[in-house]
Amino acid sequence: MTPPPASTEAPIRDRTPTAEGTPTTDVTPGLAPAASRVGTPSPATGGALVLVGMLLVALNLRAAVTSLGALLDEVRGGLGLSGTMAGFVTTLPTIAFAGLGALTPWLVRRYAPARVLVVAMLALTVGQVLRVATDSAAVFVLTSALALAGIAVANILLPMLVKQHFGHRTGLVTGAYTMALTIGTTVAAASAVPVAHAFGSWRAGLGVWAGLAAVAVLPWVPLALRARAARRAATPTAAVATPARIRPERTRLGWAMAVYFGAQSLSGYAIMGWLAQLFRDSGYAPEAAGLLLAGVTALGVPVALGMPTLAGRLRTLRPLVLALTAFSTAAYLGLALAPRGLAPLWVLLLALGQGAFPMILTTIGLRARTAEGTVALSAFAQSTGYVIAALGPLLVGILYEATGGWTAPLGFLLAALAVQTGAGMMIARPRYIEDER
Known part of the structure; x- marks a missing residue:
C-alpha cells in the first residue's frame, strides 16, 4: 500500500473506536500508519487468513512442552539424562519464555510480524525434529531451546495481532486463540504416550508435533510476502512514522x-x-x-x-x-x-x-x-x-x-x-x- 503524498495540512485524528471506545493513534498525511509499515492485510483480503494463522500458532504454543512432560521418564532413560539435567529441561520453557520473549518488540520494530512468525514457526519445527534425531543430551537441550525460542516469540506476538487486526473483537478472538492453545496443550499431553507406544519410541511421541508446527507456517508465508511487497512498493521519498518507544x-x-x-x-x-x-x-x-x-x-x-x-x-x-x-x-x-x-x-x-x-x-x-x-x-x-x-x-x-x-x-x-x-x-x-x- 503506497502512502499518501506529503501535505502541509494539520494532522487528522482517526476517531475509530477501539474495544473500549477510545480513539486510536493520530494519522498524519505523508506518514504511513503502523499497520502499513508492517504490511497488515485488509479485513476483506487477509483478515480470515490472519485468524487461521493465529489459531494454528496457538495450537503449537504448549504442545512441545506438555508432550515432553508426559514422556520425561522415557526421554531420561533414552538419553541418559541426570536428575539435574532433567530438572533443567523442565525449567527450560519458563527460562526461554522470559528471556527470548523480551526480544520480540525489537524484532517487530525491524520486521513485519508475519515474517517474524514464519521464522518462529520454522524454529519450532526444526527444533522439534532435531531434538528427536539426536542421542546427545546436550544437543537435545540446545534443540529444545531452539523450539522454545519460536514459542517465546509467538507468545508475545498474538496479543499484538489481535489488537492490530481485530481490535473491535478483542475478547472474541482472544478467546478463540486461547481455546486453541488449551486444546493443543491437552491433546499433546494426552496423546504423546499413546503415540510413543504405537510407534515403539518416545521419539515419535515428541516428533509428531513438528508436523503441526510446519502446518502453522503456511498461512504466514503469503502474508509475509505481501508485507514485503507493500514495503517495496512504498515511494522512497515518503516519510515513515516512527512510533515513540x-x-x-x-x-x-x-x-x-x-x-x-x-x-x-x-x-x-x-x-x-x-x-x-x-x-x-x-x-x-x-x-x-x-x-x-x-x-x-x-x-x-x-x-x-x-x-x-x-x-x-x-x-x-x-x-x-x-x-x-x-x-x-x-x-x-x-x-x-x-x-x-x-x-x-x-x-x-x-x-x-x-x-x-x-x-x-x-x-x-x-x-x-x-x-x-x-x-x-x-x-x-x-x-x-x-x-x-x-x-x-x-x-x-x-x-x-x-x-x-x-x-x-x-x-x-x-x-x-x-x-x-x-x-x-x-x-x-x-x-x-x-x-x-
Whole structure:
C-alpha cells in the first residue's frame, strides 16, 4: 500500500473506536500508519487468513512442552539424562519464555510480524525434529531451546495481532486463540504416550508435533510476502512514522500486569506439576490422579473461550478479579481439608480460577491503545511474569519435601493468590500504557 503524498495540512485524528471506545493513534498525511509499515492485510483480503494463522500458532504454543512432560521418564532413560539435567529441561520453557520473549518488540520494530512468525514457526519445527534425531543430551537441550525460542516469540506476538487486526473483537478472538492453545496443550499431553507406544519410541511421541508446527507456517508465508511487497512498493521519498518507544517497565501499569501474569502462571505451573501427586497422596490410584489433573485442563477449554469476551465487555474488571480469586481460594482450601471426598469439585473450581490466564491475555490488549503498545506490554508482562512463574513448581516441591504434606505448599499458593489479587485490582480499571510513558 503506497502512502499518501506529503501535505502541509494539520494532522487528522482517526476517531475509530477501539474495544473500549477510545480513539486510536493520530494519522498524519505523508506518514504511513503502523499497520502499513508492517504490511497488515485488509479485513476483506487477509483478515480470515490472519485468524487461521493465529489459531494454528496457538495450537503449537504448549504442545512441545506438555508432550515432553508426559514422556520425561522415557526421554531420561533414552538419553541418559541426570536428575539435574532433567530438572533443567523442565525449567527450560519458563527460562526461554522470559528471556527470548523480551526480544520480540525489537524484532517487530525491524520486521513485519508475519515474517517474524514464519521464522518462529520454522524454529519450532526444526527444533522439534532435531531434538528427536539426536542421542546427545546436550544437543537435545540446545534443540529444545531452539523450539522454545519460536514459542517465546509467538507468545508475545498474538496479543499484538489481535489488537492490530481485530481490535473491535478483542475478547472474541482472544478467546478463540486461547481455546486453541488449551486444546493443543491437552491433546499433546494426552496423546504423546499413546503415540510413543504405537510407534515403539518416545521419539515419535515428541516428533509428531513438528508436523503441526510446519502446518502453522503456511498461512504466514503469503502474508509475509505481501508485507514485503507493500514495503517495496512504498515511494522512497515518503516519510515513515516512527512510533515513540514504549517502556512498560517504567510504569505502574506495566509492573502490575507483570505481577498478575506471573502470579497466575506460578499457580498454573505448580498445579500442572504437583496436583496429580497431591491426589495420589490422598489415596487415588495413579490413573485416577492423572485424570483429575487432565480435568483441570479440559474444563479450562470453555473457560478459555468465554473469559476474554466477558472481560472485554466489562467496564471494570474488579468483579471478575475477585470472582477468580474466590474460585481459587475455595479450591486450595478444599484440597487442604478434603482432597479426596470432593475432588471433582476442587478440580472444577481450579479450572474456573485458572481463567485468570485468558483474562490477563485479553487485558494486555485492553490496556494499550496501539499495536506498538500491545507488543511492548505483552513482552514485558510475559517475560517478567515467566521469571516469577518459574518459582512455583520449585518452591512447592521444596515445601512438600520439607514438611511431608500439602498444607505448607497450599498456604504458599494462597499467599501468591493474595499478591495476584492485589495486582489485579490495580489493572482492573480502564487505563492505557501509552498514557503512562
